[in-house]
Amino acid sequence: MSQAPSDRPTAALVLADGTVIYGQGLGAAGEAVGEVCFNTAMTGYQEILTDPSYAGQIITFTFPHIGNVGVNAEDVENASPASAAAARGAIFRAMATSPSNYRAQLDLSAWMRRRGVIGIAGVDTRALTARIREAGMPHGVIAHSPSGQFDLDAMQKRAAEWAGLEGRDLARDVSPSQGYASDEKGWEWGKGYLAHDGSGPHIVVIDYGVKRNILRRLASEGCRVSVVPAKASFEDIMEKNPAGVVLSNGPGDPAATGEYSVPVIRKLIEAQVPILGICLGHQMLALAAGAKTKKMPQGHHGANHPVKDLSTGKVEIVSMNHGFTVDGDNLPDNVEETHISLFDGTNTGIALKNAPAFSVQYHPEASPGPEDSFYIFRRFVEGLKQAA
Numbered sequence: 001m002s003q004a005p006s007d008r009p010t011a012a013l014v015l016a017d018g019t020v021i022y023g024q025g026l027g028a029a030g031e032a033v034g035e036v037c038f039n040t041a042m043t044g045y046q047e048i049l050t051d052p053s054y055a056g057q058i059i060t061f062t063f064p065h066i067g068n069v070g071v072n073a074e075d076v077e078n079a080s081p082a083s084a085a086a087a088r089g090a091i092f093r094a095m096a097t098s099p100s101n102y103r104a105q106l107d108l109s110a111w112m113r114r115r116g117v118i119g120i121a122g123v124d125t126r127a128l129t130a131r132i133r134e135a136g137m138p139h140g141v142i143a144h145s146p147s148g149q150f151d152l153d154a155m156q157k158r159a160a161e162w163a164g165l166e167g168r169d170l171a172r173d174v175s176p177s178q179g180y181a182s183d184e185k186g187w188e189w190g191k192g193y194l195a196h197d198g199s200g201p202h203i204v205v206i207d208y209g210v211k212r213n214i215l216r217r218l219a220s221e222g223c224r225v226s227v228v229p230a231k232a233s234f235e236d237i238m239e240k241n242p243a244g245v246v247l248s249n250g251p252g253d254p255a256a257t258g259e260y261s262v263p264v265i266r267k268l269i270e271a272q273v274p275i276l277g278i279c280l281g282h283q284m285l286a287l288a289a290g291a292k293t294k295k296m297p298q299g300h301h302g303a304n305h306p307v308k309d310l311s312t313g314k315v316e317i318v319s320m321n322h323g324f325t326v327d328g329d330n331l332p333d334n335v336e337e338t339h340i341s342l343f344d345g346t347n348t349g350i351a352l353k354n355a356p357a358f359s360v361q362y363h364p365e366a367s368p369g370p371e372d373s374f375y376i377f378r379r380f381v382e383g384l385k386q387a388a
């Protein structure tokens with residue numbers, strides 16, 4: 001049976017085991033390889049698609065309608081041009097329709113084309129998600145070919161031969177080559193992003209692929225924010241006379257990234273510099289303190305994950321995006337577990353007993369997601385005042 005031309009697939013997703021899923025292409029034409037994960041957030045697709053932590057991954061959105069509100073220049077999470085290398089592919093249930101929102105400046109497909117993100121729509125994302133739930137995150141190749149030509153064997157081979165994220169340091173690809181200052185605060189209705197006046201404790205953020213909203217939350221808490229590249233030395237950081245250091249989120253395997261970051265973090269711990277770690281930064285603080293990290297089968301990617309703060313007993317609903325985890329069952333004596341996931345009991349927060357350092361596996365800056373965890377920034381800044 002021949003297909004009508006309008007039904008001819010213009011995109012394909014081929015998994016390492018040879019599974020072929022056809023659909024309609026959007027965004028950039030071309031081909032990309034990556035780990036196929038799913039994200040369950042119902043809003044915030046633009047923030048998700050610009051989060052540098054997704055480098056090396058292809059995102060399946062479980063929410064069926066993505067693109068409805070278009071895109072704008074404000075909801076971009078990567079902070080430097082280097083970190084534009086976020087997810088290279090996106091998988092959708094329904095084809096994006098014309099945007100309907102007063103903030104929309106562009107439609108999703110045109111914006112993805114500009115950013116080089118390859119899209120496939122018309123996929124049974126429910127079935128793909130169920131498969132990831134049962135068998136873990138597969139390696140896959142996504143291709144968008146407006147002419148409908150695909151070399152499926154070559155795509156399968158590329159997916160099967162791809163080395164995966166384990167052992168990969170991707171922070172060096174998304175981190176800026178130069179440091180910079182950031183004064184942007186939170187967004188206000190009718191005003192957009194406001195600027196901080198440059199006063200307050202000086203925070204140095206190590207940028208392993210930082211999300212802008214981390215920088216904004218710090219400025220909103222009254223901090224002066226300087227950002228340094230991932231490979232900044234202990235001396236580079238101390239020269240800035242920081243009141244505290246934030247270890248950012250970022251892509252790839254924390255153990256691989258830790259090869260150069262852990263020695264610096266150990267020196268910061270020794271010097272008793274207050275530290276806040278977020279996501280990849282959490283994993284690297286844990287490694288620096290002697291804990292271990294490991295790969296998860298499905299990871300956590302969504303905007304409504306329940307987490308318990310063990311110090312207060314409170315449950316917060318958080319934004320998550322990680323595929324590696326700190327081994328909470330074998331924490332060294334100097335590390336206290338402070339938060340756990342109520343989905344699977346995995347570790348989602350630690351504090352060091354011998355230094356003013358703590359970290360969370362989730363994204364307290366949200367973007368997208370609920371604002372339950374903004375208190376993490378407040379807790380950090382309050383701690384700085386006490387340490388000063």
Ligand SMILES: NC(=O)CC[C@H](N)C(=O)O
Binds near residue numbers: 053252281325
């Ligand atoms: N958002 C992040 O910082 C992700 C951390 C790490 N790359 C992981 O997948 O677990």
